[in-house]
Amino acid sequence: MRKWIEDRTGLSKLVKVMLDEPVHGGAKWSYVFGSGLVFLFILQAVTGIVMTAFYSPSSTSAWGSVYYLQHKTSFGWFVRGLHHFGSSAMMILALVHMFQVFIFGAYKNHVN
Amino acid sequence: MEDSKAENTSRRRFLKIASHTIGGTLAAGVIAPVVGLAIHPWMKETVYGTEDFITIGKVDEFPVGVPKKMAITSSKMDAWNIFDGLVMGSVWVIRREDNSLNVFSTNCPHLGCGINWGEDVKQFLCPCHEGIFDIDGKTISGPSPRDMYSYETKIENNTILVNYKKVI
Numbered sequence: 001m002r003k004w005i006e007d008r009t010g011l012s013k014l015v016k017v018m019l020d021e022p023v024h025g026g027a028k029w030s031y032v033f034g035s036g037l038v039f040l041f042i043l044q045a046v047t048g049i050v051m052t053a054f055y056s057p058s059s060t061s062a063w064g065s066v067y068y069l070q071h072k073t074s075f076g077w078f079v080r081g082l083h084h085f086g087s088s089a090m091m092i093l094a095l096v097h098m099f100q101v102f103i104f105g106a107y108k109n110h111v112n
Numbered sequence: 113m114e115d116s117k118a119e120n121t122s123r124r125r126f127l128k129i130a131s132h133t134i135g136g137t138l139a140a141g142v143i144a145p146v147v148g149l150a151i152h153p154w155m156k157e158t159v160y161g162t163e164d165f166i167t168i169g170k171v172d173e174f175p176v177g178v179p180k181k182m183a184i185t186s187s188k189m190d191a192w193n194i195f196d197g198l199v200m201g202s203v204w205v206i207r208r209e210d211n212s213l214n215v216f217s218t219n220c221p222h223l224g225c226g227i228n229w230g231e232d233v234k235q236f237l238c239p240c241h242e243g244i245f246d247i248d249g250k251t252i253s254g255p256s257p258r259d260m261y262s263y264e265t266k267i268e269n270n271t272i273l274v275n276y277k278k279v280i
């Protein structure tokens with residue numbers, strides 16, 4: 001089963017490439033922001049898609065559907081919270097990441 | 113040299129297991145609620161208000177001994193969609209002095225026409241084939257093979273509830 005999935009998707013190869021990517025000049029904590037952004041982006045996408053299933057975009061039921069999501073569903077409040085704070089966190093991380101790339105000169109060609 | 117290499121490997125192993133454990137736990141804490149929300153409609157009841165007994169009003173809204181016609185409206189709630197005031201049918205409600213109730217379908221047991229109350233003759237009259245019923249719903253004359261359909265009722269907190277089912 002595992003091999004079959006691997007044969008079809010190359011999933012574990014992808015995970016390896018993502019996790020074991022050699023970092024030029026050694027790994028540093030200051031390099032986490034890019035990965036953090038990728039994680040947040042996936043989180044926003046997944047929570048957003050799941051919450052769409054509980055949203056009704058109409059003038060009469062929009063409020064009601066959000067109320068239902070927040071108060072009546074299992075973990076609806078939590079997932080909505082993740083999405084809410086995730087969006088702010090993404091803005092902050094994007095800025096930090098941009099400054100980090102700029103200050104470290106990461107956009108220049110590598111020599112080592 | 114050999115020693116430090118062995119130590120290096122076990123240290124590496126420990127760090128690997130530790131980071132995977134911490135990372136996995138944190139990931140599970142995020143993934144579990146998202147999955148829980150996604151499968152919510154599967155696991156939980158999302159439709160409310162399909163109970164058997166339907167409220168039709170307060171006891172004192174019904175005069176003693178005089179049949180009163182009431183529309184039966186149900187209210188259903190499907191997740192955030194509220195269906196209020198769906199008219200399902202009508203009933204004749206007769207309240208007696210001792211507050212006992214008779215609730216009859218307005219549909220004639222013959223072919224389903226709407227039955228009226230004839231106040232002057234104190235009888236239920238079906239306009240279609242001249243079916244006549246007394247105030248207790250018993251057939252007096254006409255083609256109807258049986259007495260008027262009646263419903264189970266109960267009184268809670270001075271409110272009348274009817275176990276309404278569509279009969280025709």
Ligand code: FES
Pocket residue numbers: 220221222223224225238239240241242243254255256
């Ligand atoms: S339908 Fe009422 S008597 Fe025939």
